[in-house]
Amino acid sequence: MEEKEKDFLLQELKQYKEIYEESKLILDSTVDFISIADDKGVFLRISKGAEENFGVSDDEILGQSAYLLEKKGIIDKSMTVVVIESKQKEFSIQRTRTGKIFMVTGIPMFDEVGNLKKAINISRDITEVEKLNHRLKETEELLDWYREELHRKQELQENFIIGENPIMKKVLNLIKQVSTVDATVLLQGETGVGKSLIAKTIHKMSHRREKPFIQVNCGAITESLLESELFGYSEGAFTGALREGKKGFFEIANKGTLFLDEIAEIPLHLQVKLLHALEEQEIYKVGGSTPINIDIRILVATNKDLRQMVKEGKFREDLYYRLNVLPVYIPPLRERVEDIPILTHFFLKKYNEKYCTNKKLTLESHNTLTSHFWQGNIRELENAIERLVITCDKDYIESEYIYHNLFNIKEEPNIEVRGIIPLKEATKEVERQLLLKAFKKYKTTRKISEILEVDQSTVAKKLKIIKEQKR
Structure with a gap:
């Protein structure tokens, strides 16, 4: 091999080596x-x-x-x-x-x-980037959860669904839980405990809150009209029907919440149709044969014992179990006495703002309201506070004004029995006068029960009877 050719090959080999080293450096440096x-x-x-x-x-x-x-x-x-x-x-x-x-x-x-x-x-x-993205997603999910929790808490507070009573606290927690799911809720409790308000609050805390909330009082609609009001009717379904037919409450509430109050008043023949709507999420209009798909959340309420009605054959058993998925029992006010001052303050503020007044309750007045047997529960308490704000002409509402003008209870001057009467009647009269004097002096059933050495519930019941006799 000639020297010139050898030098050329060595030079080329050197260039290839340099290219290799450069590419290796690039590969290792990137x-x-x-x-x-x-x-x-x-x-x-x-x-x-x-x-x-x-x-x-x-x-x-x-x-x-x-x-x-x-x-x-x-x-x-x-x-x-x-x-x-x-x-x-x-x-x-x-x-x-x-x-x-x-x-x-x-x-x-x-x-x-x-x-x-x-x-x-x-x-x-991109391992760290993916980890950051994952953490960001978790943080966003947590923020969404906090926003939802804050929204639910605000809804409860704004609608005076509040309380310090342990039973009521459990109810509040249960309300927050059931609001996140679409299952049927059965609200149970006496008249005036706030079932309608709680139903509205559950809707406002749910993912359906931007959609319709339709409330139907099943006891206020006549049996002959209830079916067409709930399910609607087709064109020419009956004499007097609108030519184009009519949507029922189920259709109107589509995508939202339908609240059926006084569910126990629905007649047996309509209970079958209601059960079908709940199970199949579809309805048939009166006079119609085509099913209509619906997407609604059902809330129901009653002040009656549905289980007993099932035993008596007045309510379908299969419908009862379908409604009783998430039962919520709302206790009466007498079982959550410690919540009365909170509710009283709320209503006093509400009606002072409504009527542009600045009425206040004395400590004795608070005790009087707390010790009262509120048969009508929250509704009666709210109405009582509104009445006091309107009718009392003083800035401070005294205890005497409450039991004289609101409860219609007036104290007798002395404990005495006039004339000869049967011993049983005399005993009742002495008891009545004694309770009235004790109520005048001590204001609360708790204190009266301590002084008279009887159960608080006994004092409350007897005072209630006296109040009713005075009417």
Whole structure:
């Protein structure tokens, strides 16, 4: 070999070595992991970091097939394999055995006649980015939860569904829980405990709060009209019907909440239709044969014992169990006496603002209201406070004014029995006068029961009887 040719080859070899060293430096210096494989998927070159990224050494990758690495579970999906099969540029997310997450770009390389020659992968580590995205998602979900909880709490407070009584606190927690699901809720309790208000609050705290809330008092609609009012009627269903027919409350409440108050008043023949609507989420109009799909949440309320009505054959058993998915019992005011001052303050503020007054209750007045037997529960208490705000002409509402003008109870001057009367009647009269004197002096049933050494419930019942006799 001539000296000139030898020098040329050495020079060329030197250039190739420089190119190799430069490319190796680039491969090892880049933040991305780069791999080069032939058309069979065998790795020819890789940048450093194989062990950190894949849990294997460089030697365990170089000369190995991408198909084999995928089979061994070193990577979940080989971009080299994808590029070889598609023969075009590809993008994908790749997860490795070590828990790393890469955004991989696969680039095919062709020879001069268009045959696939090599597959080059550029892998960018996005593990920390994915972790941050995951944390961000968790934080957003937590913020959404806090927003919902704050909204529910505000709804409870704004609608005076408040209380310190342990039983009522459990009810409040239950209301918050049932508001998040679409199951049927059965509200039970005496007249005036706030069943309608709680139904509205459940709706306002639910995901349906932007949709209609339709309240129907089943006891206020005559039996002959109830079916058409609930389910609507078709064109020409009966004499006097609108020509175009009419939507019922089920259709009007679609996507929202339908509250059926006094559910015990629905007649037996309509209970079958109601059960079908609950189970199938579809209704039939009066005079119609085509089912209408509905998407509503059903809330019902009653002050009657539905279980007893089932035993008496006045209420369908299957409907009872369908309604009794989430029962909520709202206690009467006499079972949550400690909540009366809170409610009193709320109503006093409400009606002072309504009538532009600034009436206040004395401590004795608060005790008088707290000790009263509120047969009409919250509704009666609210009406009483409104009446006191309107009728009392003084800034401070005294206890004497309350039991004279609100309760119509007036004290007798002395405990005495006039004339000869049967002993039983005399005993009742002495008891009546004694209770009135004690009420005048001590104001609360709790204190009266201590002084007279009888149960508080006995005092409350007897005072209630005296009040009714005075009317």
